[in-house]
Amino acid sequence: MTANAKADSKDLFQYLALYDENSEDHENFVPFSMGAPGAESLAGCNQLLDKATRILLSDDGEERFTFQYGPCKGYPGFCREMAKFLSSEYGQTVSREDIMVTAGATQGLHLVATVMFNKDTPVFMEDPTYFIAVKILREDFGMNIIPVPTDSEGINAEKLESMLVQHKPTSIAGQKTPFWGMVYTIPTFNNPKGYCMSPERCRTLIRLARKHDVLLFTEDIYNMLHYDDSPVCPPRLMSYDNHMDEDFQGHVLSNCTFSKILAPGLRLGWIEAPPRIMKYLEKSATAWSGGAFNHYTSKVIASALKEGLIAKHLNKLRKEYRERMDIACSSLRKHLPQDVKVDYPKGGFFIWLELPPSVDTMLLLKLAVEKYKINFIFGASTSPTGGCRNCARLSISFCDKKKIEKGIVAFCEALQEMMETSKGQ
Secondary structure, rough: OOOOHHHOOOOHHHHHHOOOOOOOHHHOOOEEOOOOOOHHHHHHHHHHHHHHHHHOOOOOHHHHHHHHOOOOOHHHHHHHHHHHHHHHHHOOOOOOHHEEEEEOHHHHHHHHHHHHHOOOOOEEEEEEOHHHHHHHHHHHHOOOEEEEEEEEOOHHHHHHHHHHHHHHHOOOOOOOOOOOEEEEOOEEEEEEEOOOHHHHHHHHHHHHHHHHEEEEEOOOOOOEEEOOOOOOOOOOOHHHOOOOOOOOOOEEEEEEEEOOOHHHOOOOOEEEEEHHHHHHOOHHHHHHHHHHOOOOHHHHHHHHHHHHHHHHHHHHHHHHHHHHHHHHHHHHHOOOOOOEEEEOOOOOOEEEEEEOOOOOOOHHHHHHHHHHEEEEEEEHHOOOOOOOOOEEEEEEOOOHHHHOOOOOOOOHHHHHHHHHHHHOO
């Protein structure tokens, strides 16, 4: 690559000033802010996609279908192979009829929020949560964000029910669907806190959704990145909405993506939902016009799934990320001051730290970037209320193992300096 071409090569992270591979000092910088796969995690995508593409394009009889608009719900072959893959990963049967192709998790959220709900619809969100989702729902769509506190088991169910009662309308006239509101949650390897919602909390959420007629929108993005020796993922929230229950109607939608288990640049994801919910999405004018939101790529990935390439790549990622998480957690245990609270996760990308109340992590971030050459996500940016000011999110997904170990030491040194400075004031 020429110097000019390198200078012109920009990605999302450079535009956000999070990390610039073209900078002179990028080799010494540790970007713990990045919730995305790094170079090592993306290694092998060329070969995987080349093989899958060759398989797809070798069938001349498929050419006129491959490059045409697809079915509204997506290529049936993708839905079939995805259902098989998910059934194996989740340890329970997933129906192809419950799957719809999307152009990634963000587009899935966009589709649901705009097709199924009106502007000003109440959206009950975990506090803290995925910080960009707050901006999407509040600023892009004009929805009414209602933060609900969380603990180590997930969203506070008692607080949630109180808010549901407070905001429930007397009439649903004018609503697009039977759901008057939406609960946005990341129940498995949560972003940013890393926890898995407890079984008891999951059951309570299902009970509340059925009682109050709200949609449980779950971001099931990190579920397959579990680092224990179990052959299947932790139970997802959808598994608790049992269709054998007498009062089952279908209150849970699972929003998923290949961004964390393969490559963000594919812009491919899927929604899994029961017929009661799916009918609004697949029959929408948006889906009708789109003709499958990422038809060609879904056909490539269908080939990859059928050949076992995705499962093989995922196993490689789990091994790599497990080693990174072990290094990060081990180093934190060794170097963190004693009065810092950490819940060490068993999967996903993120480690959440609760620092002493005197530490403002926005100021800590400034010190960390300028002096210690690391960054992270400061807590207040993840909170719809601007809370969590003494909290920080570290990500293990982007950096290699050497950088993680070096970066954790630097983070702890920056924190120690900040704490000593605050004591002296």
